[in-house]
Amino acid sequence: MRETAAPALSARQPGAVHSALSVLEAVAHLGAGVSAQRISAELGLPRATTYRLVNLLVEDEYLVRTPDLAGFALGAKVAQLAAVASPPVRLSSAARSVVDDARRVLRGGVHVALYVDRRIVVVDSDPDFPLSDEARLAREPERFALGRLLLVEDPAATGEVIEAARADLARWGATRQSGEITATTGCLALPIRDGAGVLAGALAFSGARHRVDEPDGVLAQLRPAADALAPLMV
């Protein structure tokens, strides 16, 4: 069963959103380990309101409690808030020419993504074959080849989908998604690694499902492009 992650927001309480952001700001300002009472004093909010807000933020993992349960630290999830504000990353013209060549020969969607703080940042989506649903990619990464590639790098990630993706990566050097979002299409994601071998981004292909089920043809053209991109991007 999946839970909807977003809590119910009431339009009549815009102040609550503001207060929640202020609480996050206060924790960032005061540093990890700050208590709810200290936050309440810093912001001049009533205590009961502060306790309710911090507990809501902990439920959503924007805040985490320190092991003694009395203090708070920012959760890794707040990094997602930055995605909205961060300036778009752009490819260098050398990298762009590699991607354009790949798009010309492959006749399908070719996309470039970077992995920043365990988030997927789509740097260059194919204008002729755009990504199906970028918001969903951020929300449910395990349903996309791009997301699976990110998840298999995490040793703690388990589950059938992840195991299958690990097998794909071992066999093809790429993760796959075939017919799971729309029945007739699929996608492939090839890792782009930095000099130390750390996963930095991915070159992805989306297109007809049979080309993903039998990926040799696509991979033969995509792999040299990924290899050529790596030194130009990271």
Place this chain on the structure above:
Amino acid sequence: MTALSRAIARPDPVAGFGHRSPLHGLGRRRIGIVDLAAQSVAAVAPAAAATTVVLLVAGVAPGITVPAIVAAAVLSLCVARTVGEFARRFAAAGGLYTYTARGLGTRAGLAAGAAILTGYAAVAMFALLGGGYYATYLLAGIWPALDRPLVTAGAVIVEAALVAFVLVRGIRVSARAALVVESLSVALIVVLLCVLLVSIGPVDVAAVIGARTAGGLDPVALAAGAVIALTAFVGFESATTLGVESISPLRNVPRAITGTVVLSAALYVLAAVTQVAGFDALGGDLAASASPVNDLAAAYGLGGWGVVADIGIAASFLACAIGTTTALVRVLFAMSRDGVLPASLGRAHRRFGTPAAAVGAALPVIAGVPLVLVGAGVPVRDAMHVTLSVGAAGYIVSYVLVCVAAPVFLRRIRELTPVSAVIAGLSACALAAALVAFFVDDAAAGGTAGVVVMVLAVTAAVLIGVLRRRHGLEAIGRYDEPVAAQVLGGVPSPRRHDDA
């Protein structure tokens, strides 16, 4: 948003978080709120309780049965809110044991652990016996010549095997099994009660709320009735033991336990109104009936429904056995991870992520005691009465401790509010009074439950003393701490928890 953007762009390293949770091994973040609620509802077994508790309450609080049940529901809601104060702040497999340990320290934590283990184990035994009793009762209807104790013993063994299977196979399987079985039995009972209520016709409101009782409201009878009704709610807190395995536990666990109390209360009030109004309309004495729902069904020409209700009750008992054993083994698991019990009990099943070692240790005891009782020739109803009374005492003791622990805990983390303190304090006092009333009532009725509880309490006290000396327990009450990866700039401290 300067400080926040700076923190996101260049997070300061935050130390003190582990690489993995102290409760690693359990299948984390797997079950949603419906399964979570199913766990609590199954442990309460409202279908079985709805048909039995009204009669018991009517016995001590004639005329004010419905108000007594409402009073018990309000008290249970207050306890649920207090337990929720912990559940909103951290996820633990130890439930009330871990909560009390976090508030009042080692000794009280172990006492709450012993009490809640007694509660879960005794109620699991009660549920196995109850399932066996109803299975025998139903089989005897088809085949009157069978050897009843033998069939009951056989049913207990089959049930225990079933419980062991779903518990090891995975929390999803056991939660779903409990959900299906309990919804079925609740639906059966609700349909039967509604059909009865419609047959009875217009309800005399004054009779139901006790306004016609001679001499006005008797507070002592109301309290005595509420204490008995309270035992029909115990178990609602058991979803707390699935905190580690639940999705968004800090949000869902408090909702599940409050929802369980509300749902059970609605069912009990419906059952009480139906039975009180039914006997009022018939001019009969509810307290004198042996089986009010069956009597009413017969009186209103629904005789065949009695069997349906019995199937529902038998199913409810099985769900109750699954639910309470699920909670029990997680408390054992948590105690093992705390170093209180042998480390071998804290082993999780590699594939299914369930506390399999604890299941293996607990089930022989839970199935063994009912088998010995039945084998020794103790009538099943008497065995059920003793196990239920002992179990209820265990639950109430642990509730008292957790209600005392809550304000202390909230004060320590500097998040105590006056409302929380008042609710926890009143709950603790009311529960303590209920406990005393419970023992006085049991002693007056010549029950053996008081003796059993006394023996268990002395044993637990000795064990707690020994354990404290042997381990010098510094910090019990481990919970599912956030791991470094969940913290912005979190740096794992590799030595944390690797002893677990």
